[in-house]
Structure formats: structure tokens, C-alpha cells
Amino acid sequence: MKITKLAQGISLKRSLEGGNEDQLAVVRQVLADVKSQGDAALRAYTEKWDGYAPKHLRVTQEEIQEAINAFDDQLYQDLTEAANNIRLYHEQQQRSGYRVELGDGSWLGQRITALDAVGLYVPGGTAAYPSSVLMNVIPAQVAGVSRIVIASPAGRDGKLPAGVLAAAHILGIDEIYKVGGAQAIAALAYGTETIAPVDKITGPGNIFVALAKREVFGEVAIDMIAGPSEIAILADDTAYPDEIAADLLSQAEHDPLSCAVLVTTSEQLATKVAEQVEQQLMTLPRREVAQASIENFGAIYIAETLTEAVAAINSLAPEHLEIITENAEQVAQQIRHAGGIFIGRYSSEPVGDYFAGTNHVLPTNSTARFASGLNVDDFxxxxxxxxxxxxxxxxxxxxIARLARMEGLEGxxxxxxxxxxxxx
Amino acid sequence: MKITKLAQGISLKRSLEGGNEDQLAVVRQVLADVKSQGDAALRAYTEKWDGYAPKHLRVTQEEIQEAINAFDDQLYQDLTEAANNIRLYHEQQQRSGYRVELGDGSWLGQRITALDAVGLYVPGGTAAYPSSVLMNVIPAQVAGVSRIVIASPAGRDGKLPAGVLAAAHILGIDEIYKVGGAQAIAALAYGTETIAPVDKITGPGNIFVALAKREVFGEVAIDMIAGPSEIAILADDTAYPDEIAADLLSQAEHDPLSCAVLVTTSEQLATKVAEQVEQQLMTLPRREVAQASIENFGAIYIAETLTEAVAAINSLAPEHLEIITENAEQVAQQIRHAGGIFIGRYSSEPVGDYFAGTNHVLPTNSTARFASGLNVDDFxxxxxxxxxxxxxxxxxxxxIARLARMEGLEGxxxxxxxxxxxxx
Structure with missing residues (x-):
């Protein structure tokens, strides 16, 4: 890993693929077909791209039960405990409206209501993450959304991953459709004979899903279009190099476009972390991905002072920030821009990906300057x-009449x- | 105005111009030029499109003082009182974060921080609304945004409207640039030698501004792209037809694409409102605009029951909703989807446009199903x-390790x- 002295204007921003015209044309065709032909288009595209002909689009109770029965008990219990933790954290985000009395019997109010219906897109195949189900559904449930729907492409065997069904089951979600890609987004936005439309679509997906979400934006709400994962670690000489390296690699293994950065006041730590990254990479199953990420976007910066290091982090506005320094909690108070902050040696970032209770859907690519992780307000x-x-x-x-006339609005x-x- | 019996699936949705490829090409060129050439591009485009060569891009203290001196005292006082009302309402939206203790010394938290810098676009010419300055700036100030910038195109005389400068002055905003159109959005998003970039851009604008905002979205945050104004009025036989007609016309006068709808349980009211609209149109200064709006999108619906009327309103999800019925406050409690709700005879919608304290930037085109008016959370x-x-x-x-391995993320x-x- 490259070590450099900290300079002005570090940026985590990567030039990310926005999709090309051909992909956009495909997506627009799919959207139009689903809008006009409904279920028939869903079935046709599913057969064409997912390689199987769906008998029914909605997952049956039997399919769910079958998946649960075959699912590992320990993992089911772990997912349940994670769900409880996530619920506990998000329940603090519930809000009620307010009323301001103006005198003379007049008043102003703000009323807060849940969205009626929300759709969660869950990618298929190896990118199917049960944890994403928890992270997207629970804030919507806490908000009070009455209808929550999952859409996800089945494999060639016509089945959804058991982990996804288990996570949904733990949350009491059973409106699940075996539809993926742009056609799933179209179905959620416009509705079909089988799938009633929703008001908001959340969840990650490939470039076709991302383009489709952009296209239907306005018709329905969407969450942010998340970019590849990022981590910045702020550490001093109290940190253990092997732990820092492991945390950097845990983000790097997501995607060749992921970004892992260490900012440190310790030259010694910098050197040892660089060594540890090389060493740990050798035995990592997703080595190829992680190595590409480290080579493309990995970096170690040495800061003269902690103040300089904090300023660099604020200019990065990273998705994830670990602070492993003396008085880490006080250092954290100087951070203005970060999606999720992890304080101290034992708050390794994956703790938040799976279990602690905070949301793992966080703003990437420096958008933590103005955006927030997924939360109850989003629903x-x-x-x-x-x-x-x-x-x-x-x-x-x-x-009031004078002000209106000033603006030329006599009516x-x-x-x-x-x-x-x-x-x- | 056309009167029809209420039927299923009323929609306020209009097919709105999204800009064509030529316009988008112009916008992309402008964005690229400002990004690469900074102030020089701003000056060139201002001379080309706004018809004057700016000596300085930033409005000087002298210009502000000159405008204030010439501005009507009574209006200055009205604007000041409106600003105080708006501040009072929005101050209730201030929030602090929270902390959840987990035992064993562990905890989770949520921290809420203001954006660093926000830019407000104010359209030029006849569409320059001082009230928009109040409505966009005050929530940002209440949120604690430290840098708030205004960009607005000057007239051919190189001056900004006095009302806009007065509103800014009342709020203590003096970083104001005489730049308009897509070039203003580019300057706010990317920054130039004179204009430091912001984190979020809000405010209305023409199609070039709207397209530019969409293009820079992701680089910075933007507010919603607002469509033409809408009003729905829910009224029974306790309402006065002339008042209902006047309120319908107050929205219709905004834009030929504006939409004004009455849903009523009273056939008599329906007939009389239709007559009143025709009559009042005759003397309205913006008659041509209002008439086009009424012809294009105006409608009166007769409902059998109040329940049916409420259901219709909820399916409309209007930007503005007036409820002028018996027990209007109770009726309001049944409304699930509306940007702003105005209860009772004396809460004519323009009361909220200018003065009461609620925000007038509200979700249009049925997006009140999932979107909110501008508020402190946006900053x-x-x-x-x-x-x-x-x-x-x-x-x-x-x-945590088990859950990670279930997802194939060994790192x-x-x-x-x-x-x-x-x-x-």
C-alpha cells in the first residue's frame, strides 16, 4: 500500500460508471413494456434473463417454510438478535408532529405520517445479503409503513436464497416477488396485475437496477444510488497494525472500486499496516477483489498532527470512519462529515454492517457532506x-395581500x- | 369549469415537460465550461444570455443598501413579520441526536449536524419572489448552516430586484451573486475563483436550471424539482362559492400548467363555484394564465359522501389542500397525503404562501404520497x-463473524x- 505525506484536498471520489446509452435504452424498453404489459412482461424478461419460467411471481408460504426449515438454526438466531438490535437503535428515530399556538385560536401544525407502501429490491446470486433485508425493512417498519414488499431475482432453480427468506420471515414480511433487474423496479413503480405499486423503492442493485431507479424517480421515491463501499481509518500509535489492516481489507473485499484509506499520525503504524495488508491479502478468499481495490484506491496518509488528520477526514467525508486513537471519543466530536463513525479498537466496522444496530446503508463517495444513512425519516x-x-x-x-401584490399575484x-x- | 361526478382514480398528475435533448446538450456544455473556466465562463454566459457584462459577480454592500433605501417601508415591515413567523414555525423542527446505552460501557449514537454551505437559486425577472428567499433561507438558518449563498440573474441594468435584496437583508444574507441559469447552478456545484462551492442547492428555476440541478445531483444535494402549483379544495355546503373560486384562481394564476380542483358534497356549491370562477376570471390581471390553467386542469368533482371525497383527496395527494367543511379539523385528521393542509374558511391558501409560517415549498404532482415540504431536516x-x-x-x-461468513465476506x-x- 502506498504511503504518502498528507497533502491538501485528498478526495475519496472515484469516477464511477454511470451506465451507457445502450444500457439506458434497454432499461427504458423494459420500463415501457412492464408499464404496458404488466405481468406478461415480467414473465418474459424473467425467462429471458434469469433463465427460468416463473409459475407464480409471488413466493408461496410453502416455499418460505421450506427455506426456513432448511436454514441453519444458529444463523437464524444470530439474524434475530441482529434484527432486535437494529430495531432498538431505529426506534429512537420515531417522531411525532407538533402544534404551535398563535393566539386568537389560530395554530400551525406539522403532521408526520408513514408512507403507505415501500418496495425493497434485493439483488440475486452471490450479492444476496440477508443483512440488507434487515437494514432496509426495519426502519420502514419502525416508521409505520403498512405494506413492505421485497423483489428479488430467483436463481435458475426458481428459488430465492434461504438467508433472504429467513431474514424476511424474522421481520414478518411475506409479500415477496421473484422478479429482478429493471423489470422489478418497473413493477414496483407502476404496478402490474400481481404487484401493486409502491411509493418508495430502496435497496442496492446492478447498473440496470440503478438506471431503472433513476428513471422512475419522481413517479416514486428512491433511496440514494449507493456507490462502492469506503472506509477511512484515523489511527495513532496506540492502534494495532494487524487490526487496522484487517479492517481496511474488510472494505476492500467488497468491490474493486471500494476504497480503503488510513490517515495516521504514526509513521511506524503506517509502515506496519502496509506490511500487514500485503500479508493478510495472501490468504483472503476474495483476494483478487481486495487487491484490485487496494491498488486502485487504497492509500495511507501520514499527518503531522491530529488536527491535520481530522481536517483530512472531514474533507473526505467517508462512508465509514474508524477512530482508533487515544481519547477516540473526543476526537470523534471533531468529525463533521462521516456516514458512520466507529470509535475505538473494538468497534471494527463489520460490527455495524451486521449487528450493532446502526444502519449499514450509508452515504458513499463524499456525499456524507450532505446525505445521511438510511433511517426512519426516509419512510x-x-x-x-x-x-x-x-x-x-x-x-x-x-x-398578506400587500406581499402578494408585490409579487404581481393579484389573484x-x-x-x-x-x-x-x-x-x- | 367542468363539473363531474366523482369517479375512481382521479389524478392530478400532468404530463410535464422534462426538457429535450437540445436543452440538455446546452446545459451540459455550460456545466463543463464553468467547471473548466470558472468565472470567465460565468461572465461570458451572463453577457450572452442576461444581456449585460458584470463588473463584479458579487452584489456589493452599496448595491444592497441602495435597494433597501428605495424599498417600501411597509413592505419591508411585512416581510420582516413574515420572516419571524416562518422562523417560529421552523424552530420546532430543530432536533438533536441521541445515544443508546447497550450495557458493558458500549453505546450507539446518532449525531445530527448542519450542512456547511447551501446555495439558493432565485429566478430573475417577473418570477423573482422575495417570499421564496424567506422560505428557502430560514429553514437552512434554523438548521445551523453557516454559509448561505444566493445566486440570481440580474436584469439588463445589472440589478437584482429590490424585494429579493430586501428579503436577504432581513435575514442577514449578503453573499449574493448576480448569476443565473445553468451557469449559476454550475458555479454553486463546482465553485469558481469567486464563488466557493456549496453542498446543497435549493430553489425553483426554469427548465435549464432544473436540468442543471438534475445533472449536478450527486455532486451536491438538490431539493426536489418542483412542478407547477396545485390546489385541491374539499368543501361542503357551509362554504362560500366566491371564496372557493378565488382560492382556485389564486393557484391557477401561477402557470397554465397549474391545477385547481374542487371536491364537494354539494351540487349547489359546485354550480355556484363554476359561475364564480368565470366571473372572477374576467377582472383578473393574470386572466390569460389562469384561464388556460382552469381549462387544462381545472375540475369540480361531486362526491356522494364526505368519506368518498376524503378518499379522492388521498388519491390525489395534492400540494395544497383546503378543507372548508363542518368540523374541518376532524376531516383533516383523515387526510393521509397532502403537502400543506389549510383548515377552515379563514385559512385561504395564500396565507401560507406568504405569512403564516409554514413553508410554501411543497411537493407537487402527487408526490406528497412520499415527499415533504422544505423543512429543517433538509439542511x-x-x-x-x-x-x-x-x-x-x-x-x-x-x-458477527458467522453472519459475515454466511454472506461470503471472510474479510x-x-x-x-x-x-x-x-x-x-
Missing amino acids: VKKSSIVYYSEETWANNAPK HARAVESRGWEKE | VKKSSIVYYSEETWANNAPK HARAVESRGWEKE
Whole structure:
């Protein structure tokens, strides 16, 4: 791993593939077909791309039960405990509206309501992560969303991964469709004979899924289009090099485009981490992926001072940040921009990916400057409420009418002034 | 205005112009030029499209003072009172993070921080609304955003509208640039020699501005791309037809694509409102616009029952909803989807556009199903925090490692397991 002195303007930003025109044309065709032909289009595309002809699009209770029966008991228990932890953390995000009394009987309000229906896209194959089911569904449940749907492509055997079904089962979700790709996004956005449309679509996916989500955005809400994973570690000479290296590699193994960066005040740590990364890479099953990531985007920066290191981290605005230093909690208070912060030696980042309770859907590619991890707010919307009494209206109508006329909107002024006359 | 019996599946959705390929090509060129040439490109485009050569891009203190001096005192006072009302309402939206203790010294947290810098785009010419300055800036100020910038195209005289400068002055905003169109969005997103980049861009604009915002989305955050204004009124026979008609027209006068709909249980009201709309249209200064809107998208629906009317409103999910019925407050409680709700005869919708305190930037085109009006949450982001003690780590590491291995991510398992050994 390359070691360099810290310089101004480090960026974790990578030039990411936005999809090409050909892919976009395919996606638009799929969207149009599903919109006009519904289930028939879903079946045709599933047969064409997923390699099997679905008898029924919705997963049956028998299929779910069969998967649960075959699923490892210990893992089921681990997933259940993780789900409970995630629920506990997200329950703190529940909010109620408010009411402001204005006097004279008038008031303003804010009402917070859950979305009616949400769809979670779960990628198929080796990228099927039961943990994603927990992380996407639980905030929606805590928000009070009454209908939560999962769409995921089945394998050639027509089955969904048991882990995905187990995670859904633990959460009480049983509206699950065996549909993937852009056609799944189309079905969730527009609806078909079998699949009623939803109001928001979340969850990761390949380039076709990402393009389809962008296309239906506006028709329905979508979550952010997440980029490859990132980790930045801020460490001093109290950190153990093998642990830092292992944490860097845990992000690097996700994707050749993943990014793992160490910022440290210790030259010695820098050298030893670089050695450890090389050594640990040798036995890592996903070595090829991790190595590419380290070569492409891995870096170790040496900072003169902790202050300089903190400034560098804030300019990075990383998805994940580990702080393994003396007084790590105080250092954490100086961080302005990071999706998820992991404090101290024992808070290795995968702790948050699976189990601690925080969400693992976090803003990538420096968007932590302005974006947040998935949370309960993402599944509610707010309505404002105005109640003006006659008295409040009478006191303020002239001001409102003046402001409207200033903007050239006479109709607005007249609407306000139309009240209060003696009428038949 | 056309009167019809209420039927299933009313939609306020209009097929809205999304911009064509030529416009997009222009926007992309502008973005690229500003990115590479900075201020020089801003000056060139301003001269080309706004018809004057800017001596300085930033509005000077003298220009601001000159505008304030010439501005109407009464209006300045009205704007100030409106600003205070808006601040009062939005202050209720301030939030702090939280901390969950897990035992054994471990804890999880959520930290909420304001964005560092936000840019507000204010359209030029007749569409320059001082009220928009209040509605966009105040939530950002309440959130704690430290740098708030305004960009707006000057007229051929090189001046910005006095009302816009007055509103900014009332709020203490003095970083104001005379730049408009896609070039303004580019400057805010990428930065130039004069204009430092921001993290989020809000505010309305023409099709070039909207396309530019879509293009820079991801680089920076943007607010929703708002469509033409909408109003739905739910009224029974207690409502006055002239008031309902005036309120419908107050939205219709915005844009030929605006939409004004009455849903009523009273046939008599329906007939009289239709008459009143025709009559009031005759003297409305913006008659041509309002008439087109009413013809294109205006409608009166008669419902058999209030329940049916409420269901229709919920399926519409209108931007603005007025409820002028008996027990209007109770009726309001049955509304699930609306951007802003105005209860009772005296809460004419323009009350909220200018003065009451709620935000007038609201979700259009049925997106109130999943979106909210502009609010303080739009100017903050949340970071999650994990602190695991050695004990908590020891109790849970095996579970986390199992979950990671289930997903085929051995590097994740190893990272967690790397802790806790006796090391040199």
C-alpha cells in the first residue's frame, strides 16, 4: 500500500460508471413494456434473463417454510438478535408532529405520517445479503409503513436464497416477488396485475437496477444510488497494525472500486499496516477483489498532527470512519462529515454492517457532506397545517395581500381579501 | 369549469415537460465550461444570455443598501413579520441526536449536524419572489448552516430586484451573486475563483436550471424539482362559492400548467363555484394564465359522501389542500397525503404562501404520497456512531463473524476476530 505525506484536498471520489446509452435504452424498453404489459412482461424478461419460467411471481408460504426449515438454526438466531438490535437503535428515530399556538385560536401544525407502501429490491446470486433485508425493512417498519414488499431475482432453480427468506420471515414480511433487474423496479413503480405499486423503492442493485431507479424517480421515491463501499481509518500509535489492516481489507473485499484509506499520525503504524495488508491479502478468499481495490484506491496518509488528520477526514467525508486513537471519543466530536463513525479498537466496522444496530446503508463517495444513512425519516413524510381564526385573518389579511401584490399575484391578494364580508 | 361526478382514480398528475435533448446538450456544455473556466465562463454566459457584462459577480454592500433605501417601508415591515413567523414555525423542527446505552460501557449514537454551505437559486425577472428567499433561507438558518449563498440573474441594468435584496437583508444574507441559469447552478456545484462551492442547492428555476440541478445531483444535494402549483379544495355546503373560486384562481394564476380542483358534497356549491370562477376570471390581471390553467386542469368533482371525497383527496395527494367543511379539523385528521393542509374558511391558501409560517415549498404532482415540504431536516445530515467495549465485542464477535461468513465476506469475519489477542 502506498504511503504518502498528507497533502491538501485528498478526495475519496472515484469516477464511477454511470451506465451507457445502450444500457439506458434497454432499461427504458423494459420500463415501457412492464408499464404496458404488466405481468406478461415480467414473465418474459424473467425467462429471458434469469433463465427460468416463473409459475407464480409471488413466493408461496410453502416455499418460505421450506427455506426456513432448511436454514441453519444458529444463523437464524444470530439474524434475530441482529434484527432486535437494529430495531432498538431505529426506534429512537420515531417522531411525532407538533402544534404551535398563535393566539386568537389560530395554530400551525406539522403532521408526520408513514408512507403507505415501500418496495425493497434485493439483488440475486452471490450479492444476496440477508443483512440488507434487515437494514432496509426495519426502519420502514419502525416508521409505520403498512405494506413492505421485497423483489428479488430467483436463481435458475426458481428459488430465492434461504438467508433472504429467513431474514424476511424474522421481520414478518411475506409479500415477496421473484422478479429482478429493471423489470422489478418497473413493477414496483407502476404496478402490474400481481404487484401493486409502491411509493418508495430502496435497496442496492446492478447498473440496470440503478438506471431503472433513476428513471422512475419522481413517479416514486428512491433511496440514494449507493456507490462502492469506503472506509477511512484515523489511527495513532496506540492502534494495532494487524487490526487496522484487517479492517481496511474488510472494505476492500467488497468491490474493486471500494476504497480503503488510513490517515495516521504514526509513521511506524503506517509502515506496519502496509506490511500487514500485503500479508493478510495472501490468504483472503476474495483476494483478487481486495487487491484490485487496494491498488486502485487504497492509500495511507501520514499527518503531522491530529488536527491535520481530522481536517483530512472531514474533507473526505467517508462512508465509514474508524477512530482508533487515544481519547477516540473526543476526537470523534471533531468529525463533521462521516456516514458512520466507529470509535475505538473494538468497534471494527463489520460490527455495524451486521449487528450493532446502526444502519449499514450509508452515504458513499463524499456525499456524507450532505446525505445521511438510511433511517426512519426516509419512510415518513410531513404535512404542514394552517388554521387561521377570523380574528387572525382580519389582523393579517392586509399584510398578506400587500406581499402578494408585490409579487404581481393579484389573484392571491383577492383570495385572502374575499373573506369576511357579510354574505347571504 | 367542468363539473363531474366523482369517479375512481382521479389524478392530478400532468404530463410535464422534462426538457429535450437540445436543452440538455446546452446545459451540459455550460456545466463543463464553468467547471473548466470558472468565472470567465460565468461572465461570458451572463453577457450572452442576461444581456449585460458584470463588473463584479458579487452584489456589493452599496448595491444592497441602495435597494433597501428605495424599498417600501411597509413592505419591508411585512416581510420582516413574515420572516419571524416562518422562523417560529421552523424552530420546532430543530432536533438533536441521541445515544443508546447497550450495557458493558458500549453505546450507539446518532449525531445530527448542519450542512456547511447551501446555495439558493432565485429566478430573475417577473418570477423573482422575495417570499421564496424567506422560505428557502430560514429553514437552512434554523438548521445551523453557516454559509448561505444566493445566486440570481440580474436584469439588463445589472440589478437584482429590490424585494429579493430586501428579503436577504432581513435575514442577514449578503453573499449574493448576480448569476443565473445553468451557469449559476454550475458555479454553486463546482465553485469558481469567486464563488466557493456549496453542498446543497435549493430553489425553483426554469427548465435549464432544473436540468442543471438534475445533472449536478450527486455532486451536491438538490431539493426536489418542483412542478407547477396545485390546489385541491374539499368543501361542503357551509362554504362560500366566491371564496372557493378565488382560492382556485389564486393557484391557477401561477402557470397554465397549474391545477385547481374542487371536491364537494354539494351540487349547489359546485354550480355556484363554476359561475364564480368565470366571473372572477374576467377582472383578473393574470386572466390569460389562469384561464388556460382552469381549462387544462381545472375540475369540480361531486362526491356522494364526505368519506368518498376524503378518499379522492388521498388519491390525489395534492400540494395544497383546503378543507372548508363542518368540523374541518376532524376531516383533516383523515387526510393521509397532502403537502400543506389549510383548515377552515379563514385559512385561504395564500396565507401560507406568504405569512403564516409554514413553508410554501411543497411537493407537487402527487408526490406528497412520499415527499415533504422544505423543512429543517433538509439542511442537516445524520451520522451514526458505534462504540463497542471489549466485553461487548467478546460477547458478540462470534455472531458477527458467522453472519459475515454466511454472506461470503471472510474479510469481514477476520476483521472482527482480529481483536483481543495478546499482542506485543
